[in-house]
Amino acid sequence: MVFYALGSKFIQEKKDRENTPPKAQEVIYYSLAIGHHLGVIDCLKPQITCKVAEYDAWIAQLPIDGEARRKLEGVKRFGEINIDGTHTHLLAVxxxxxxxxxxxxxxxxxxxxxxxxxxxxxxxxxxxxxRRHDDW
Known part of the structure; x- marks a missing residue:
């Protein structure tokens, strides 16, 4: 299993963000958020890597009927999952x-x-x- 995080942005400098209209920033952020669905994975950097069996043992420590565990188990069913701002508090707690x-x-x-x-x-x-990598 590999946890990838957005590692680069099209607008990286603070001065660039300040000069970019808010609507344009929204379009850029949305494009980055859907990029992996379009095959643009080079913006993502690996952050956490573990074997599938290790991942299973790790998430088994979460409450069995909890939403956090259900979310993280999704990668086993679907091959990949997306974690966004709507999941941060739930997973962190x-x-x-x-x-x-x-x-x-x-x-x-x-x-x-x-x-x-x-x-x-x-x-x-x-x-x-x-993303699940079955060859690990």
Whole structure:
């Protein structure tokens, strides 16, 4: 499993963002958000990588009937999932509360994911794509 995060933007400099009209920024952010559906994956950078079995054991630490676990299990069914701003609080809270029963490695992944989710809260253009790689 690989968690990819938006790693580059078309507008990176603060001065560029300040000079870009808000409507144009919205179009750019929307284009970035749907880019992976159009085959534009080069904007995404791997952030967290683990084997499928390790991923399964990790998300098994989340509440069995919780929305966070259901969301993260989606990658097993669909091959990939998108995590956006609507998921940040839900996932961060579930991961944080599950830390005590996790292994050290699972805690590290959880903390890394929580940090990414916090970045998403601060920058709405960031999103995560989680993709299953069966050959791992």
């Amino acid at each position: 579930a991961l944080h509360h599950s830390l005590p029963q996790m292994t050290e490695q699972q805690q590290q992944w959880s903390r890394e994911l929580i940090a990414l989710l916090q970045r998403m809260e601060n920058e709405p253009a960031i999103y995560l794509l989680v």
